[in-house]
Amino acid sequence: MHSEQPAPASAAKRDQIDALLDQAFAAYEQGRLDQAQGHFQAVLALDPQDFDALHMLGVMAMQKRALPQAIALFEQAIAADPEAGMAYTNLGIACMESGQPEKALASFDKAVVLEPSVEAFFGRGAAQQALKQWAATEASFAQVLAVQPGHVAALINRGHACLMLQRFDDAVACYEKAIAIEPQRAGAFAGLGDALLSMQRLPQALAAYDRSLALKADQPDLLGNRASTLLKLKRLPEAIDCYEQALQLAPRNAIILSNLSGALRESARHAEALAMADRALEVDPKLGGAHMNRGNALLDMARLDEARQAFAMARQAQPTDVEVQWALGWTSLLAGDWATGLPLFEVRWKKPGFSSEPRGFTQPLWLGETDLRGRTILLHAEQGLGDTINFCRYAPLVAELGAKVVLEVQPPLKGLMRSLAGGAQVIARGEPLPAFDVHCPLMSLPLAFKSTPAHLPAPASYLHADPQQVQAVAARLAPRSQPRIGLVWSGNAAHRNDANRSMPLATLMSALPSSGVQYYCLQKDIREADLPTLKDRPDIIRLHDALQGFDSTAALLDQMDLVITVDTSIAHLAGAMGKPCWILLSRVPDWRWLVDRPDCPWYPSARLFRQTSWGQWQAPLQEVAAALPAWLASAPKSS
Structure with missing residues (x-):
């Protein structure tokens, strides 16, 4: 006769744990959360390292916004089962919600290897986005969309990443697809407006912002971008009104305050522009754009020393910004400080919208530092006709250094320039250039000769009519x-x-x-x-x-x-x-x-x-x- 032997104690405990887990999951699915929590805690009393109980208690803690507790529970669950990708995903979500994107990214990186789910890739993209890792962000959301092409949040976030990567066409495509799927998403229209604004498609950007605001009115940053669009459209009163609407929602938004300063300046309301820039700097003393707008307002008021100080502060905040260097240099020149201004004036070739394009010569630029004896130098005109007339005065001085001078000017000035002393070979732009060793733009010659207002070539006359x-x-x-x-x-x-x-x-x-x-x-x-x-x-x-x-x-x-x-x-x-x-x-x-x-x-x-x-x-x-x-x-x- 055969008789059953009692199960080992561990097997009996396992049966008890499994029964408790069944009850806990059933209670959870039925919304009886307190009861579910009690069952999961009873499981842990029997086995403190039970993965399911630790993980689900973490989920429930996260739902209650008890994020530190949730993080601790997820970490214990991972210790119990290091191969559980779902736990890494949830740990990443909890870390993101608690403002720890670096820790979140590490968890999502594990999750996408162990269990490459849509949630894991989406979470990784969100963490990369928070860390401004734009190329990686775009790739993560692209992986989400490879599995779920209609994932609206992924489309919008991929659009944001493409926008930051200056892939504006791709950004527009993402936003438009999201809108086609879910036409009531204000964020999609807002992002579309930002992309269109970056592409200078201003009327379309304005229409997108208006659609977003119709869906969700209280968006101060969007109102600020809408105002910037109106500003570019030269609709100054509307732009100022829109900035003011944004400030009603966010009165201490330094960027909006600064941009309003710029709009007031363009409206010739210089004192108000200065006051608004000062308000922006009270909020954010290191905001380069506010220092820049403050400097512009002071410049317009002919308060040059103060303007230069403001531009210098802007340069500290944005040391590589071309517009800031240009403003500081130009204002220094106007103030008569050419030792500061002339070197900074060279940044004009990097300035967007500058009136002359760099020539791209392979011959070196001459700025006074090398001997010219026996060499041929090309002096070439830039900017306007008046600029050429003004700065051609330096050509005879260059010739006195022992150089053969080739002077290239705008065609309307060729005849007039033959009256210039110094024996330069005058050619019109567009004509074939002779061989030359070095070159210098005409407006760089004051720098080459270290000119100052008190020491510059100023003959009584140097050009003569035929x-x-x-x-x-x-x-x-x-x-x-x-x-x-x-x-x-x-x-x-x-x-x-x-x-x-x-x-x-x-x-x-x-x-x-x-x-x-x-x-x-x-x-x-x-x-x-x-x-x-x-x-x-x-x-x-x-x-x-x-x-x-x-x-x-x-x-x-x-x-x-x-x-x-x-x-x-x-x-x-x-x-x-x-x-x-x-x-x-x-x-x-x-x-x-x-x-x-x-x-x-x-x-x-x-x-x-x-x-x-x-x-x-x-x-x-x-x-x-x-x-x-x-x-x-x-x-x-x-x-």
Whole structure:
């Protein structure tokens, strides 16, 4: 007869544990959580290293937001079963929710090896995103989408990663797919707006932001981005209003405060812009953009020393930022500190939107540090015609160093430049370049020669009109019966600073005498708004064909007794020819005109008349009107 032997004690305990686990899982699934927790704890009383009990108690602790307890339980569960990928996934989730992304990433890295689930890859992507590991983030969410192509959260987060990687087309595709699946996700529209804004597709970005805000109104960061879009669209009042809406939701958001400062500055509300930048820096004293906007506001107010201090602070916060270096350099030049400004001015070649492209020559750049004797140097023009006229003065100095000088200029200036001393070979841009050993952009020559406002080449004149053209123009003009004054009141309308440096003809003529003077128009292009004034002032003589090129313009200018002009190439041409030239300048002019002085170190024949308030020409024009009687008394009356 056979009789059953009693099971070993361990087997009996195992049966008891299994029964308790069955009861615990059943209670958990039925929502009887207190009862489930009691059963799991009873299991641990029998076996403190039971994986299922430790793991489920961790899950329940995480659901109650008892994150430290959950983390401890998951770690005990992993100690009990180091191959349980699910525990690593949940440990990663708990660490992420408790703000420990590094520890979370280590757990998810284990999980995707042991149990490569969607949850594990998603969690790893979220941890990488928190750590700004953008390429890895994109790869993790791509793995989620390989398994579940319609995973909306993964699509949105992959879009964010592509956005940070500047893969804007991929980001747009992710966001649009997420929207197609789930059209009510505000985050997808917000991300789409950010991607479109980065692509400068501004109307579409604005529409995406509006859709996101319609779904979820209280998004201060999104409102800030929407405001930045409006700013780029030149819709300044709307942009400022939108920034202010964002600040109602987040009054201490330093970035929004700083961006509002920039918008106020663009609206010429300089004092308010300064105050807003100061508010941003109270919140975040190291915010480079706020220091930059503070500096710009101070610059606009002509508080140059304070502006330079602000730009220096911005440079400390963002030492490699090109715009910051440019601002500090430009303001230092304007303030007359060329030792600081000229080296920083070289960053212009890295500045986005700079008016000249780097030439890409293989020959080395010369900045004064090497001997030029017996070598050929190419001096090449950059930026505008006035810049070339201004800085070509250095070519004879380069020749004196023993170099053969090749001077490449814009085609309209080729003839005029032949009058320059020093024997340079003058060629027009676009013509074949001769062989040369080194090169230097014209506007880098002040740095090469270590120029300062007190020490720069400023001959009385260094460019001259062609004698034959002068003779031809002189024959065309009526005999001089009164002093001749040449007028220029506006420059290139496309110039970024045109609104500040140009004025209506009527504004200029309001300060000038209506008799006793022969006026000549020295500008080729006349704006439509000025045509009625010209029609009403037949005493302003226009010689259209004498303004078709710089050679003929120089010949006409040669016949003038005085030139009154705003800051254009004609101002530089008059100064280079040694003509008496009165230059009307905006509140904060180009750096070459410096500040707080009526004379010009570049042009001995020039006299400067400056605005005292932004956009207000009344004060400098009053000075012109007051100075004219004395000039007229000594001006030639006949010829």
